[in-house]
Every structure is written in structure tokens, then in C-alpha cells.
Amino acid sequence: MAERKKVTVLDYGSGNVRSAVRALEAAGAEVTLSAKPDDILNCDGLFVPGVGAYAAVMQALNDVGAIRWIGRRIAGGRPVLGICVGHQIFFEEGVEHGVRTPGMGEWPGTVELLKAPVVPHMGWNTVTPPEGSKLFKGIENERFYFVHSYAVQEWNFDVAQPKMLPPQVTWSEHGVPFVAGVENGPLCALQFHPEKSGEAGAQLLRNWLETL
Template sequence: MTDRSDGRAPGSDTGGAKPTVVVLDYGSGNVHSAIKALELAGADVELTADSGRVAAADGLFVPGVGAFSAVMSQLQSVRGAEKIDRRLAGGRPVLGICVGMQILFDRGVERDHETEGLGEWPGTVEPLKADVLPHMGWNTVQAPDDSLLFDGVRDERFYFVHSYAAQDWALEGYGARKSPKVTWADHGGPFVAAVENGPLWATQFHPEKSGRPGIRLLTNWLATL
């Protein structure tokens, strides 16, 4: 992959075919900045919850802001869990962002209220143990050396806005199944900042708010589609 100073995908302005990405439309905020960032990274982007388009797209982008329970309720209103699960069953790439990452775990606990998540990964999303919340602003991450998502941006800072996160990781590889690549960050203690697990990738931070490093990260994801 050739690096670009503007972070856009190589060939994105040469007339070549662009990967298609559906941003799942279930009522989440912040989708317009996500759409713009994906377009800058080199994707042909559509905002929809249409089952056929979700299934047919090269990649599915799952945004998420606000409360874990509210996002799960909104997803249920468009049968989002079913659409995500069908893509993953067929090995079709999915990228979750912020609460769109959190809902991939078994459950979320907010103000002593527990909400069932999608259960793609074992674990619980809980309040960070930091003195200052929310964790808002730029932070570094510790990515595995073989991470594809962080290729070229492993030493960069990314933009976080959250008070909750998964702070443990339990899923390991077995047999021919490779162990997920887990990236960590720290705010009052370590938490999961990103995961690369077969076709299912996710970040706790917002790449669409992370400037050039965020666009490069999205470019890296698009390159795998």
C-alpha cells in the first residue's frame, strides 16, 4: 500500500472501482462525518438499513453514539443484529465504531442497568475506572505489530469520547482459528481500543474525528474488502 499525505486510498482518484460501504441507518448520530471520512478514504458510501443493500455491500460500517441500551433498542428497530450476524456468517466485513463496537460484546452495564449486547465477543462493557470522565480527546494506542488496521498509523493519536469500555479480553484462537488482534489504550487503566477478528473489526475511538490518521485507518480497512 502506498502512503498518501492526504490519507485517501491509493487509486481513489484515478477512476478505478471503489469498494462499496453501507453505513447502517438505525437512527444513530454522527453518520454524516462518518460518510465523509469513508468517502475521503476511497469508498462509495450509502446510508441505509435495506437488507439487500446491507448484504451486498463490500463493507458494513456500524456507527454508535450515546447509551449502550439506546443503541441496542435502535438496532432492534431495524433488525440490525440479524443483518450484522448474516454478514459475519458469510465472512462479509463489518466495522463497528464507538458504541457500535461496544454492542458487539455480551452485555453493557450503565448506572447499574445491564443490557444484553450482540454477543459476538465475550465480555462486559463497564464504566472506566478513571477519575475524569468522559475520556474525551486524543490518546495513543498499543497495537499489535501485525495489525493491518493500524498499518502506518501505529504511533499516531486517535480521538476518543466515551465513559464505558471493555476492559478485559477473553476470546482466543484455537485450532486453525487465529487469535484476534487486540489493540489497547489507557485512561485510568487499560481498555480495548480496537479489535481485528476475522471479518469483524471495531474501534472504540472515532476514526472519522481523528484527522489524517483516522482516514488512513479507514483506508486500511477498505483495502481488505
């Protein structure tokens, strides 16, 4: 029997993380709920949840010193998976009620209010993953569960070094197209909640664990 992958769910006060812990355990991971630097740095995979306002999440991450350790993991090529606002923080900035909050800046783009007749975008929706996606292997045509009012709606990525592969971007649509997921080497992030997405979400988590 294969050894279970060790996953740390980042514990910084973001909403109900117990569903994420349970879903990852069901997918076959050995899960630790922690914000300790050793647990962030030394696990096979780091899961970054996020619920609520962009500015509040960034502040909470800074308060526990997690931004530094997440950045160190990414720089070292160690896998990270961000969910919901934990997906949004990897972009350049978030704009809420006219207030701009800097993000981690791993990818270009601004997280802003969805240009849709109805917000929040709440419920099940399809996604359009790119060819060769590892996260969506076998579940390309499934539906996933979204709860959000803000998203990245424009993607402009210039590869500075010709040898670098551009990130793989998954799109969805609610009023307008928006970024539903990014796969970028060790760093992956999803706007939806795989832990609330039934069997499709469970398979996505298993797919992620297989990449660790």
C-alpha cells in the first residue's frame, strides 16, 4: 500500500476548515491542521483555504506569518493548493469597495466584483480546463461548487523567459468568463470548493495528491 501523502491545511482562522480536512483525509492524505512554519514547509502538500473578504484573508495570513512561509514553499518548488480566497491571494491585488489590497503577486490579475446580474455566484457550475490538465484529469466535464462574488476576469500572462511554460488556466462563466483555476508547476489554485463538490471534487483532490 502506498504511503499516505502528508498535507498541511493552513490554520489561520479562515472559516470552516474541517470540511477540507475531512475531504483530504477521505482522498487518502494524512492531514495536519496547523500554521507552524515546520508544518507549512515540511509537508508533501500545503492546502490554503480562504473564506470571506480578500483584505481580511491577507491580514490574517500576515498575522500568523504565513505569507513568508507560503512564498518559501513556492520558491522551493513545493506543492501548494489554494481554494476560493486562498486562490485569489496569489494574484497581484484584490479590489473590494474601492479598496485595493496587494496580493502575493505570483500571477498577474486583479480580483474584482463579478460583472454579473446576480452576485454572489453560488451553486454548481461547469468549468473549461486546458488540455493536459492534471487536476481535472477524468473530470473535465463535471460540475463544481462555487460561492464567491469576486474573481479574476482578465488573464494576461507574458512569459519572461522563453523556457518557462505558461500556467494552465481553467475558466468558468457567471455573467462573464472568469478564472476558475490555475496550474503553475508546484502552485495550483481553484476558485471553487472541491471539498464541497461531491465525487468530482473528491477525484480532483485525489488527482492533486497524485502529483505530490
